[in-house]
Amino acid sequence: MLSKRNKRFKRAVKPLTAVLLMSMVLAACGGGGNNQSSDASPSGTASSQTGTSSGASGLKPYEIKLLWEGSAQKDTAAIEAKINEYLQPKINATVKITSLDFGQYDEKMPLLIASREPMDVVFTAQWNGYANNVSKGAFLAVDDPNGPAGNLLEQYGQDIISSLDPTFLEGSQINGHTYGIPTNKELAAQGGVFYRSDIADKLGLTEQLNNVKTIADLEPILKTVKEKEGSAFTPLFLTGEENFNSHYMAQLDYLGDNAIDGLIRKDGDSTKVISRFEDPGYMSNLDLTHQFFQEGLINKDAPTTSLGVTDALKKGNVFMVVASMIPGYDKETANALDMVGKIKMLNIGPITSSTSETAGSMLAISSTSKDPARAMMLINLLHSDKYLNNLINFGIEGEHYVKVSDNVIKAGPKASDYSPGVAWELGSQFLNYTYESEDPDKWNEMKKFNAEAHKSPALGFIFDVEPVKSEAAVLINISKQYAAALNTGAIDPSKAQEWYDKEKKNGLDKIIAEKQKQLDAFIASKKISR
Known part of the structure; x- marks a missing residue:
């Protein structure tokens, strides 16, 4: 889990190639959001239900491409299979997980954006070009009723709205709109x-x-x-x-x-x-x-x-x-x-506490997504569904972890085959299990930590x-x-x-x-x- 929860542990820069690559990317991406998807409703229906099997009624099958920053894991395919088994009755979707190593993410993401690579849910953060990528039209506004995707947050993200501290959403907006859903975690x-x-x-x-x-x-x-x-x-x-x-x-x-x-x-x-x-x-x-x-x-x-x-x-x-x-x-x-x-x-x-924290870890919906609504459904579940959240973060019970009690776990026999360490990137950390060696009161301690922070005078501001x-x-x-x-x-x-x-x-x-x-x-x- 040692990664970079607000700016955590990443980005190696190779100066000469990076300069040339960024120049090409900015030239290629300067057209703003003109290529954004206009299909805001999930394929097959306009249903906004995501929490029960009835929510999948009438939805066509769809593969959600999820990209996060982290090391590749040996058992990712097995985790995908478990996720898909669980997701299909809910939203008739499967998930394809791709990860880019911490030292490669910032170098490769601009190229994926410039090439209009088909993606759905993408990790982003203030410290890795979030504002710049928004200006290039890389991500959809998820709360704009007049935008190409409509108000996805209102339609398919009610669990996010009800559980996330409003400071997170306010502190990650650009020009009054939300382009990334922050992880529910520390605010400092x-x-x-x-x-x-x-x-x-x-x-x-x-x-x-x-x-x-x-x-x-x-x-x-x-x-x-x-x-x-x-x-x-x-x-x-x-x-x-x-x-x-x-x-x-x-x-x-x-x-x-x-x-x-x-x-x-x-x-x-x-x-x-x-x-x-x-x-x-x-x-x-x-x-x-x-x-x-x-x-x-x-x-x-x-x-x-x-x-x-x-x-x-x-x-x-x-x-x-x-x-x-x-x-x-x-x-x-x-x-x-x-x-x-x-x-x-x-x-x-x-x-x-600054916007580096409120916008320090987010999941955005790519403007190349063919089904932005289904992408938002997945993000909403990562903020509300405890089983799914812990499955994607810790793996399969009995293999990658073993339960000590309802919310406490220890490493399983195959822990080394799936330990992505990116819970700070994916949904709500307040749904996460804790390891037996951790303080079981960790999440209450986090709330105290947040309350003690000196707030930056610019908290909530992101430069356009x-x-x-x-x-x-x-x-x-x-x-x-x-x-x-x-x-x-x-x-x-x-x-x-x-x-x-x-x-x-x-x-x-x-x-x-x-x-x-x-x-x-x-x-x-x-x-x-x-």
Whole structure:
């Protein structure tokens, strides 16, 4: 389950090819939503029933193509068969599951969108191009009665409406419409690290770790790991997206896609939009990370690796990774990686809530879907049907997991053949079983965690890139030349000035002005609505 629940553990960038690919994608996708499907009702009927076998009456068979971000699983076909056996009496549909690895998702998704690949339900998030993809017409508005798909949420998503905190739906809208259904999960984030507690105990580092307050405090601990465990062991594994300048660590609210400069602080009250290069915390983290890199504490392939943080930990030769923390996440992660008792988490920094959380994990309906209504029926069931939700997340009872009690499970004999670890992507986590090694009160603890968060002044706002999409496309490409290498410490922080200068020459001021204009209007509208 160690993936990336708001921005979790992903995206490796290969700069040169990524720049060329994005250029082609933006050119191919610039036509907005003109190719959206116009068949809003399920094939064969306009019935809106999804919860009983009568809901399938008159519906023609349909295969729902579901795409999520995560590692391929050996027993996916067996899970599909079980899902389909259950789904057919309900909505006369089958499901075809496809997954893209964490290191490949952001590279391959733009190509699938540009080629108009037939898809139905697609994972998306604010941090992986949600707003940009909406502007390209990749996803359908699911709550627009005048749109090509009609108000799918109202017709086929009543369980979503009744169970999901309204903050989620409000915080994921673009121009007043919903293009992705958020996962029902945490509404906040806290920066921190996972570390190998068994290694820490062996090296006598546990007390030191318990006293860590800042990123800088990690340095002597990582140096000890390097000295005692040798060159075959990586003290700190970073990727281009999971590093000390990830939004949950640096407390940066980019108001949309992180690749488009212009932000406010999540942990403050100012609504002035600034460049990342004007934020002292961001610049300080560049210096510190570069120092760690030069000291040999970070994996040398950090800017380019396609290995997700999940898989890096699972390999067994990594001591520490950066992560966004929530209550009980260390035990959840240890279960997913079959490393119970070997992983602990260390919180660093405040608990904050921003649109990165409300829109940090969503299921969208592709504009290439041939049956958007059936796609919405599936999403609705993932938010309401406990059996289906746990089947798709944990596999088959008696094989991939064994029940300890009604809501508590332990690993089954075939757990290693199906453990996708993407419950944070699929429906409602409040339907999820908990493992016996986890706190059975985990979901109540999550509610407390949400309540303690400092809310970003821009909570609920997502930048509409359309007025500056040409400038944004250029800045995205420039970002791919520098971001991964700088944020993982692989190149000298002085290169940040070169990056900043290129942005300034290619429309940064215009983008910041547009972000400020939209944010001011959003805040004003909230005051009026009160």
